[in-house]
Structure formats: structure tokens, C-alpha cells
Amino acid sequence: MDWLKFFRSEPKNTASIAKERLKVVVAHQREGRTNGPAYLPKLREELLLVVRKYVQVPDSAVHIHVQREAGLEVLEMNITLPETS
Amino acid sequence: MAKIIVVTSGKGGVGKTTTSASFATGLAMRGHKTAVIDFDVGLRNLDLIMGCERRVVFDFVNVIHGEATLRQALIKDKQHDNLFILAASQTRDKDALTADGVGRVLDELAKDFDYIVCDSPAGIEKGAHLAMYYADEALVVTNPEVSSVRDSDRVLGLLASKTRRAETGNGRVKEHLVLTRYNPARVQKGEMLSVDDVREILAIPLLGVIPESPAVLSSSNAGVPVIANKDSDAGRAYEDLVARFLGEPREHRFIAPEKKGLLGRLFGT
Numbered sequence: 001m002d003w004l005k006f007f008r009s010e011p012k013n014t015a016s017i018a019k020e021r022l023k024v025v026v027a028h029q030r031e032g033r034t035n036g037p038a039y040l041p042k043l044r045e046e047l048l049l050v051v052r053k054y055v056q057v058p059d060s061a062v063h064i065h066v067q068r069e070a071g072l073e074v075l076e077m078n079i080t081l082p083e084t085s
Numbered sequence: 086m087a088k089i090i091v092v093t094s095g096k097g098g099v100g101k102t103t104t105s106a107s108f109a110t111g112l113a114m115r116g117h118k119t120a121v122i123d124f125d126v127g128l129r130n131l132d133l134i135m136g137c138e139r140r141v142v143f144d145f146v147n148v149i150h151g152e153a154t155l156r157q158a159l160i161k162d163k164q165h166d167n168l169f170i171l172a173a174s175q176t177r178d179k180d181a182l183t184a185d186g187v188g189r190v191l192d193e194l195a196k197d198f199d200y201i202v203c204d205s206p207a208g209i210e211k212g213a214h215l216a217m218y219y220a221d222e223a224l225v226v227t228n229p230e231v232s233s234v235r236d237s238d239r240v241l242g243l244l245a246s247k248t249r250r251a252e253t254g255n256g257r258v259k260e261h262l263v264l265t266r267y268n269p270a271r272v273q274k275g276e277m278l279s280v281d282d283v284r285e286i287l288a289i290p291l292l293g294v295i296p297e298s299p300a301v302l303s304s305s306n307a308g309v310p311v312i313a314n315k316d317s318d319a320g321r322a323y324e325d326l327v328a329r330f331l332g333e334p335r336e337h338r339f340i341a342p343e344k345k346g347l348l349g350r351l352f353g354t
């Protein structure tokens with residue numbers, strides 16, 4: 001047994017774990033929020049239809065984000081393709 | 086025309102009332118006629134933090150119901166002539182506040198105040214909704230901790246959709262991040278989210294960082310907002326925050342751990 005372990009405090013960086021978890025949670029929360037243009041939900045739906053012409057993806061595969069940064073609005077679209085097996 | 090500022094957070098116990106009291110006092114200290122309203126119906130608290138609990142005769146709900154005039158219900162601060170407190174009602178009736186009633190009181194206050202500070206209750210129910218509904222700007226009080234940050238983000242969503250400004254398409258509520266109970270030493274050790282982490286996640290402008298400080302408790306014991314304690318770190322941090330709010334650039338202090346003296350380093354305190 002490694003007795004030294006008892007005395008050494010393991011420098012675990014829990015803050016960075018917290019940050020990564022929060023990024024995911026907040027991204028989800030922000031989807032479908034009404035702070036973007038009103039056409040966003042419809043855009044997302046139609047996009048899903050187009051994607052499905054070519055590849056079967058679940059509803060959750062299309063992510064749309066509107067980000068505001070220093071007065072600039074950025075529309076970001078993300079489509080997760082299923083793993084090819 | 087008065088500016089209405091809501092102090093809100095979603096999560097409870099993060100420092101909304103502490104911030105409302107010091108923010109309102111700070112605005113008054115700088116010569117602005119300010120009213121601070123406790124929206125926490127059933128759980129009156131602001132009066133204690135402001136040290137005027139023994140002078141509450143009428144409250145916010147009395148005014149809304151026409152049982153008292155605004156003049157009768159406003160409590161003048163003992164230290165500052167231009168600072169007034171409107172206490173929350175202790176009624177357990179959840180519907181005591183109405184959108185109309187709140188709107189009327191705010192309109193009347195707006196006639197002769199420069200700033201109206203609304204101390205929101207926790208949660209995202211009616212009281213919190215009404216506290217933010219008429220706001221022009223919002224102080225989003227957040228602790229460097231996962232559930233608080235997530236709740237703050239929920240609140241940002243509400244500010245952008247469930248407020249008068251959002252509903253009437255009249256611009257948006259201006260958001261300010263207030264990070265409280267910050268412990269720089271723990272941040273340095275990687276045990277606590279940093280200012281930059283929280284800023285990056287919430288993506289709103291930072292107004293101030295208030296350190297975790299024993300002065301907050303001693304101030305609330307005494308019934309004097311911590312901003313009046315000019316020797317304390319939290320007091321000075323709130324003073325900076327008010328200055329920044331009023332457009333005066335101030336560097337952020339208290340975000341790096343204090344340098345330890347030799348003894349501190351030897352004993353690791």
C-alpha cells in the first residue's frame with residue numbers, strides 16, 4: 001500500500017469538470033429559446049427533413065444556436081451524423 | 086425618467102438581497118434618488134439587511150391594494166436622505182402581487198426617483214416574474230457553482246422573453262453579471278469555477294465580482310449594507326460595482342488570491 005497517498009493531496013481540478021458539464025447543459029437550455037429569430041424552429045424542422053433525404057438521423061441530431069457576443073449575432077448549425085458501422 | 090433594475094438569480098441564497106441592499110445604497114451615496122423594493126412576498130428580508138425592520142408599517146401589497154399610499158409605505162433610510170425602502174408583505178397569499186398593481190406602483194415611483202431596484206425572490210414563479218417584468222436592466226447574481234450558473238442561464242432566457250421589453254418588442258433588458266461569494270484561493274487550486282469560466286458560459290458582460298467575505302455576515306447582523314463598510318473587501322467590491330454601473334471604469338479587484346505573508350506561507354492558512 002502506498003502510504004504516501006494519505007498525505008499527498010491529489011490536485012483534482014474539479015472546476016474544469018464543472019465548466020465542461022455546464023457548457024453542455026447551457027447549450028441544451030439555449031436551444032429552442034426564443035431569443036433568436038422567430039423562424040428558427042421551422043428552419044430546424046425543414047433542415048431535419050432535408051438531412052433525412054440522405055441519412056437517417058434522430059430529432060436531436062440537428063442543433064441550432066444563436067450566440068450573442070459583443071452585439072454580434074452568430075447563427076451556428078450543427079448536424080451530428082450517426083456513426084457508420 | 087427612472088431606470089428600473091431587477092436583481093435576480095433563479096437559485097436561492099446566492100446574494101440577491103445582499104446585492105440589492107448594497108447596490109441601492111451605493112446609488113444613493115452617489116447622489117441618485119433610489120428606491121429599493123422587496124418582492125419576496127411572505128419572506129420579507131430586505132428590511133433586516135437595510136436595518137429598518139422596526140419602521141415597517143405598510144408594505145408593497147398594502148400599496149397595491151390601496152390600503153396605504155406609496156408615501157406612507159416608503160421607509161426613508163436613516164443614513165441617506167435619498168434612499169427609500171418598500172418592504173415585502175408577510176402575507177402567505179401568493180396572488181397578492183398582480184402585474185397591474187406592480188406596474189402602477191412602479192409608474193408612480195418613476196415620477197420622482199432616478200433608480201428603482203427590485204430585489205427578486207428565488208425561483209422562476211410569479212414573484213420572480215413580476216420582479217423582472219418591468220425591468221430596464223438586470224443584475225444576474227451568480228455563485229461560482231454549477232447549479233447557480235445553470236439557473237442564471239434559465240433566468241437569462243426569461244429576461245429575453247418574459248419581460249415587458251421583450252413582449253412589446255421594445256429592445257431588450259440589459260444584462261449584467263454579478264459574481265458573488267467568490268473565493269480566489271479556491272479558484273487558483275482548481276476547486277472553483279473562475280470569473281472567466283462563468284463569463285464564457287453565460288456570455289454576458291461582467292459588472293462585478295464580490296468576494297466571499299465575513300464582512301457580509303457582520304453587516305447583516307448590524308443591519309447596515311456591506312457597502313457602508315469601506316474597510317471590507319466586499320464593501321469595496323460593491324462600491325466598484327456601482328461606479329461601473331454608472332459608467333466609471335474600474336479595474337476588477339479581489340479576483341486574485343491575497344499574497345500570503347511569511348507566516349501564512351509557513352502554516353498554509
Ligand SMILES: Nc1ncnc2c1ncn2[C@@H]1O[C@H](COP(=O)(O)OP(=O)(O)OP(=O)(O)O)[C@@H](O)[C@H]1O
Nearest residue numbers: 097098099100101102103207266296297298301302
Ligand atoms: N459575498 C458574500 N460573502 C459571504 N456571505 C455572503 C455573501 N453574499 C451573501 N452571503 C450570505 O449568503 C446568504 C444569502 O444571501 P442573500 O440573502 O443576499 O441571498 P438571496 O439570493 O437574497 O437569498 P433568497 O433567494 O433567499 O432571497 C446570507 O447569509 C448572506 O449573508
Ligand SMILES: [Mg+2]
Nearest residue numbers: 101102125130
Ligand atoms: Mg433575498
